[in-house]
Amino acid sequence: MFIAPLAAGAQKGMTIPVEYYKLTNGLKVVLSPDKHAPIVTVAVYYNIGFRIEPKNRTGFAHLFEHMMFQGSKNFPKGEFDKLTERNGGFNNGSTRFDFTNYFEVMPAHMLEPILWAEADRMKGLDLNQASLTNQQGVVKNEVKVNVLNRPYGGFPWLDMPQYANENWYNAHNFYGDLKDLDSANLDDVKKFFETYYAPNNAALVIVGDFETADAKKWIEKYFSAIPSSTLPSTPDLAEPVQQKEKRFTKEDALINKPAIAIAYKMPPRNTPEYYAMGLIDQLLVKGKDSRLYHRLVQQKGITANVNGGINYLGNMFNYNGPMLWMTDLIYDGTVPSDSIITQVDLAIADIGKEVSDESIKLAMVKMRSFLYDNLGGFYGIGLADMLACFALFDDNPSRVNSLEQEFRQVTPELVRKTISTYLTPGNRTILITEPAKKESK
Template structure:
C-alpha cells in the first residue's frame, strides 16, 4: 500500500513538473526575438543581417538618409524626383534594366520617399541574393544622369502630382496638407510632393550634386532579411559595396519645431469634393521618450480599431461618419521617422452635419480622455499595439522587419532596438499617459483642417 501511494505521489510530482516546464516553454515562446547582426564597412555603410528560413526568399533593402525634410529650397519635390532617377540606368544597367532584372528573376521591387529617408527594396528568391546586391551597388556607384532621363522623369512626377493631388477629390488630404498647416519650420512645412514650377526648374547640375551629396555608403543602410547564408552574404556585401568611396556629408539643417501655443484652424476649398472632411492633428512628443511610447498606446485607445473612443463616438453613437482613420506618421509608422511629427485622425461626413457638431463631438471624446486612463485601458491598448507590431515585423516576406532595421540603423545606430520596443510600451504607466494627455492633447497643441466641398455647393445650385 505504501508503495502504491509513493508511486502516485511521484507521478503527481512529475505531472506538476511537466506542467511547470510547459508554462516556462510557453512563456519563452511568447517572446519573439528578431535575429540582428550589425556592422559597418570601412566606407561607413551600415549593414544589418537578419536570417529567417521561413520561406526561400530574401529581402534586400537600401535606405538613404535623405528625405523630404531636407531637400533643397526652391526645389520642392526634388527628393521624390530623384527617387525616380534611380531607376533610369547606372554604370552597367541601362534604362529600366534594373526593373527588368528583378522581375525576370521572379522578384518584386519598389522605392519610396519619406520624411527622413528614401528607400529601395527587392524581394527575390533567395538564390538571387547576390544578383540584387550587385545591382544595388551598381547604382550606388553612379547613375546615368542625362537630360533625356531628367526631362522624362520630370514629366512622370508632374503627372503623378496632377493625378494624385491636383485632379483628385481630397487630393493630398490630409497626409500632404497637414504638415504644411501644423508646422512652422520650412523643412517640415513645405510641399514635399513638389510644386510644378520647382520640378520644372530642376537641372542636371542639381541631380549630379544631389547624388554626390546624399547617395553615398556613409549615408546609407543595407539590410538583408530572409533565407541566406550569413558568411556568404558578408562576402558579397564586401565585394560589391566595399570599394565605393565615402563622401563628406553636409551638416544637417535644424528641423526642430517650436512648442505650439495657440490652436490652429484652417479651411481648404476643394472643387472636386462632394462632402466635407475634417482632420485633427497634435504635435508628437520627442521620439523615444516615455511620452512617445505613451502616445503609441493612446493611438490605440483613441483611433485604432472598433473599440477606439473616436470610432465609438463618431461612428457608433452619432453616425456622423462610417470610419475614422489616422495614426502616427501617415507616410509610414510611428517608428520610421526622425523629426517632428503629428498624431492625426480624419474622416468625411454628410453635408447635413456641421463642422461645429463635429468639433463638439471630438471635444467630448478628448474631454473624456483627459479624465484619465486606467491600467485596464492600457492593458487593452498594449494587446492591440503588440498585434500591430508583430504584423509589421512579419509583413511582406520580411519587408516590415527590414524597414525597421534600416530605420533604427540610420536614426539610432542601433537596429537591435527592434527587440526592445515591446518592453518600452510595457513600461508605460497610467501616470505617464495622463501626463502625456495633459501636455500633448491640449487644444493649444491642436491643428484642425476642414475640407470645404465646393462640388456639393455647385450641385446644390443646379436647377
C-alpha cells in the same frame, strides 16, 4: 518572417536575429537571417527624405527616387526590373519624410546579383538630361493624378504638415510645386546624388534565407570600394512650441462633402510620452472598439469611418523629426464642424478619465498585433524597414527587440500626463476642406 519565442519564464517579447556592423566607407549593414521560406529581401535606405530637400526644389527628393530607376552605367534602364521580375521577384522604392528607400524581394539564390545591382547604381547612376526631362514629366503627372485632379487629393497627408508646422523643412509641399520640379537641372541632380547617395549616408538590410558568411563576402566585394561623401550638416528641424489652436479652411472643387482633419504635435521620439502616444493612438482610432469610432460612427452617426494615426506616410517608428498625430473624416455638410471637434475632445477626455492598467493592456494587445503583423508579414519588408530606420536614426537596429518592453513602461499616470501636455487645444491644428462654392448664373 518567423519571430521566435523566448524561453519559458522569460519576459515576453520579440527575439528577431540582428547582426549589425559598418563597412570602412560608412555603410551600415543589418543582417537578419530567417530560414522559413526560400526568399530574401534586400533593402537600401538613404538618409535623405523630402524633409531636408533643397529649398526652391520642392519635390526634389521624390524626383530623385524616380531617377534611381533610370539605369546605371553598367545596367541600362529597364534591366533592373528584368532582373527581378524574370526571376520571380519584384522591386520598388519610395520617398518619405526622412529617407528614400529601394527594396527587392527575390528567390534566395538571387541574393548576390541583387547586391551587385544595388551597389552598381549606388556608385554609378547614369544621370543624363533625357532621363531627367522624362522623369520630371512623370512626377508632374503623378502630382496631377494623385493630388490636383483627385477628390480630397493631398488631404490631409500632404496638406496638414504645411498648415500645422512653422519650420520650412517640415512645412513645405513635399510632393513638389510644379514650377520647382521644372526648374531642377542636371547639375542639381548630379550634386544631389554625389552628396546623399553615398554609403556613409545609407543602410543596407538583408532579411530572409541566406548564409551570413556569403552575405558578408558579397557586401564587402560590391560595396566596400564605393567612396563615401562629405555630408552637409543636418538642418535644424525643430518646431516652436505651439501655444494656440490653429484653424484653416480650404476649398476643393472636386468634392461634394466636407472633410476635417485634427492634428496634434507629437512628443519627441523615444521619450516615455512618445510610447504613451503610441498606446493612446490605439485606444483613440485603431479598430471598431476605438473611442473615436464609437463616438463618431456608432453613437452619433456623423461619418462612416474615422482615420487616424502617427505619421500618415508610414508608422510611428519610421521617421526622425517633428511629427503629428492626426485624425480625419468625411462628414455631411449639415453637421457643424464644431460638433465633431467636441466629440474628439470628449473621446480624449474619456481616455484620460478612465485609463487603467486594464485599458493599457488592451492597447498593448493591439500594439503587439500591429508589430507582429508588420514585422512578420509581407516578405519581410516591414522588418527591413524598421531595421533600416533604427540603423539610420538611432545607430541601433536591435531596438526592434526592445519595443514591447518600452511600451510596457507606460502607466496610467503617464497616459494622463501625455494627454494633458500634448492632446490639448493649444497644441492642435484643424483643417477643413469644403466643396467649392458654385458661382451663381
